[in-house]
Amino acid sequence: MQTDTKRRVFLKRSAASGAVAVAVGAGLLTPQMVLAEWNKAAFESKSVEDVAKNLMGLEGAAEESADINIKAPDIAENGAVVPITVDVSMDGVETIAIIAKENPSPLAAAFTMGEGGVPFGRTNIKMGKTSDVIAMVKTADKTYMAKKEVKVTIGGCGG
Amino acid sequence: MSSMKVKAKEKDGIVEVKALIKHPMETGLRKDKKTGKPIPAHFVQQVVVEHGGKNRVTADWSGGVSKNPLLFVKFKGGAKGDMVKVAWTDNQGGTDSAEAEIK
C-alpha cells in the first residue's frame, strides 16, 4: 500500500506537487524519491539534439523564437561563473532549459513551472570554451529555442 | 546554520525569489591536484520553490552550474508577508532548506 502511494506520487509529479511537498514533510517521501525525477538521460546527453529529445521529447529542430530573451555576457569574464538569464514572453511555458552547446554535457539547468510560475530563470553556469548558449522552451504544443554566443577566454593572470 | 540565503520580493504582483546556496558543485570531472584521484561528483540536482503549499518553480541542475550557485526565479500569486520556502537536494542525498518572508 505504502509503495503504491509513493509510486503514484512519483509518476504524476506536476499534478501532485502539493502532495509531494506534504509527503516529504511527513517523511513519506525521502529526498531520494524526489531526486528520482532528475532527468539523468537529459543531463548526461552529449548533444543538443539528445538533450531536446530526452528533456522535451522533441524529435528534430526546435523553432527559433524572438519571444525568448537570453541575457548573457558577450565575453565571459570567468568561464567558471557565467551569468545567464532567460526571460520568455509566451503563454503556457512548461520548461525552460539552459544549454551550453560546447560543454561536455550541454544541459546545465532546467526550470519547470509549477502553479503561478513565471517563465523566467537565472543562474550562473560553467563554460569550458566559447559556445552558443541555447535557451530551449517547451510549451504544451511546441518547443522553441533562441541562442546567443558567449566567448570564453583563458585568463592571463592565473593567480 | 543554513547553507542557503533566500530573499523574496513582491513587485506588481510578481514575486522574485533569489537564493544563494553554499555548495561545491563538483562535476566529477576534476582531479585532486595532490593525489591525482578524481573528485567525486557532488552537486545540487534539484531546487524547489514552495509557497502557499504549492510548488511554484523547480530548478533541475547539473554540475555545469557554478560553485556556490545562484537561483533567481519568479512566480505570481504571492503577497508581501507570505513565506516562501526553498529546498534543495544533491546527488549524494544531501539536502537543506530555508525560508524567507516576501518583502
Next chain:
Amino acid sequence: MNKVLITVATVAAISLAPAMANKKATETSPEEDLKAYQDYFTKRFNNEVPLNEFQNGVYSIDENSRQNWEAIEEFPPYEPFVEEGEEMWNTPFANGKGYKDCFADGPAIRGNYPYWDADRKMVMTLPLALNECREANGEKPLKYKKGPIATLLAYISYESRGQKTNVSIPEGDADALAAYNDGKNFYFARRGQLNFSCAHCHFESSGMNVRSDILSPALGHTTGWPVYRSKWGELGTLHRRFSGCNKQVRAKDFPAQGEEYRNLEYFLTHMSNGIEFNGPSARK
C-alpha cells in the same frame, strides 16, 4: 559608461611610475607621493573615472567586465558570508568576552586600519588586531588568508562601507616613514623570475591586457577586501592576494601579516586616501 581607451600617446606622456621608481624612496614625501599617484591614474584614464570609482578596480575602466560584475552583484556571492561574520562577531569567546570588548566602536572599524602603532613601532592591520584580540582572550588565532578570518572581515567591512580611506604617516616619526618607504620600495622593486614590479602591471600597464585579463589600476586596490573571487570560489584577504601576485611573477612569497606585507599594505592603502571602503566585493 564607455570603455576607457588608453592611447599610446597617453602612455608615453605619463611616465610617472618609472620616475617614482628611479628616485630613491626617501626623496619624495608621502603627501607628494599621494598627489602624484592619484594624478597619474586620473590622467591615465582620461579624466573619465572619478576618484571614488577606482574602488571598483577593473570594473571602473572596462564596460564588458563591468556588465559581468553587475549581473553578479545583483545577489552577490559574499552576502552569506557577511551574515556568518555577524554571527562570529556576536558569539562570545570561551571566557565570556567578545570582539566588542576589544573594539569599542566595532564592528564598523575598517576605516581605522592600517595605522602606525608608535609604541610598538609597527604597522597595525585589522586582521592582526582581530587575532590579537582573540589571543588576549584565550582563543586560537585564525589563519590569515581565507576561511573564518575572511568571513569575520566580510562582516566588519560591510558594516564599514562608506568610510573613507585615511591612512596617516605621523609627522616627525622616522620609524613610521621608514615603514612607509619600505612598502613603497617593495611596490616599485623588480622581483621574481619574471622580473616585474607591482608597478609594471598596475601602473604602467594598468588598463592593458595580459592575455584576456585587464590589469586593474593600483589606485583603489585596497578598498574592497575581503574579496570573493570567482576563481577562488570563496573569500580571500588582501595578503592572500599579495601572496598570489608574488607567486605569479615567480617571486619569493612572504608570510601573511608579516612585516613586508604589512608595510606594503601601509603604503598601498595610503595611496587610496579619500576613496571609500567598499568591502566585501566580488571579482573574477
